[in-house]
Amino acid sequence: MDWKNEMQTRIQEVEAALRTYIPKQETFPPVIFEAMGYSLFAGGKRLRPIMVLAACEAVGGKKEDAMPFACALEMIHTYSLIHDDLPAMDNDDYRRGRLTSHKVYGEDMAILTGDGLLHHAMQIMAQACYDNPSKQTTGAMLAIAKGAGIYGMLTGQVVDIYFEGKTLEKEILDFIHVHKTSAMIRGALEAGACVGGAHADVVEKFGLAGEKIGVAFQILDDILDVTSTMEELGKPIHSDEKNEKTTYVTLYGIERSREIAAKLSQEAVDILESMGENCKFLCELTKDLLQRTY
Numbered sequence: 001m002d003w004k005n006e007m008q009t010r011i012q013e014v015e016a017a018l019r020t021y022i023p024k025q026e027t028f029p030p031v032i033f034e035a036m037g038y039s040l041f042a043g044g045k046r047l048r049p050i051m052v053l054a055a056c057e058a059v060g061g062k063k064e065d066a067m068p069f070a071c072a073l074e075m076i077h078t079y080s081l082i083h084d085d086l087p088a089m090d091n092d093d094y095r096r097g098r099l100t101s102h103k104v105y106g107e108d109m110a111i112l113t114g115d116g117l118l119h120h121a122m123q124i125m126a127q128a129c130y131d132n133p134s135k136q137t138t139g140a141m142l143a144i145a146k147g148a149g150i151y152g153m154l155t156g157q158v159v160d161i162y163f164e165g166k167t168l169e170k171e172i173l174d175f176i177h178v179h180k181t182s183a184m185i186r187g188a189l190e191a192g193a194c195v196g197g198a199h200a201d202v203v204e205k206f207g208l209a210g211e212k213i214g215v216a217f218q219i220l221d222d223i224l225d226v227t228s229t230m231e232e233l234g235k236p237i238h239s240d241e242k243n244e245k246t247t248y249v250t251l252y253g254i255e256r257s258r259e260i261a262a263k264l265s266q267e268a269v270d271i272l273e274s275m276g277e278n279c280k281f282l283c284e285l286t287k288d289l290l291q292r293t294y
Helices: 003-021 030-040 047-058 063-084 101-105 107-131 135-148 153-162 170-195 200-227 248-252 254-273 277-290
Strands: none
Touching (some): 003 047, 003 063, 003 277, 030 063, 030 101, 063 107, 135 170, 153 170, 170 200, 200 254, 248 254
């Protein structure tokens, strides 16, 4: 497998689909649709939608059935980044190498842009369920909604903000990582497996792998915040230090944090490998994430 070409092909596939779902800028009022497109097409790894599609294919489903959920999940992820960058949250000026939404469109419009992406994502998923009503489609929507909401990302963000500037125990830090980061990755793999027609026990295995991938991903993100550059990351570095956040790096140091991330990644790979050859792409993706420098 030519990994770089394979990933680029999948990214382009997601990008093309996203453009079919986002409203055109000439729709009134144009500013909201321009702002939605500005952040949605600012680049990024498209990791979560790619995972939705790959999990669907791994269980024998059709990626066409999974695409609405993949695109909706990317819109939800983008909304979360827009709100995360706001002055009331992390107060960051750059994301993916570009000025953040509130720096370009103002804080008020950035809030509305995030809201617009979230609600449009729900509309896309609801339409997919309406067009193809089944336990598979509604299960996919449920997995994503749960991963994004009060049982997932939202609660993780709440706890992260609540404990900002305070010393955290490992248990609280793990709670934040499992909810704020892992829940959406777990939701991506579960949604893909659901819409692909997998049995509940298989969906749960995908979810567990996603949880481990998510925590490993966040630990590496914390390492890169210390070791990388703004040019490589496309966003400010040392933001955790600026916001006085406890991370695995502050608790264990860089090398030990790398070891923990590697262990979690391998555990995820072991779960995916146990489900057969069709999970090979997801295994390679998990391994590649541990090697990333951005």
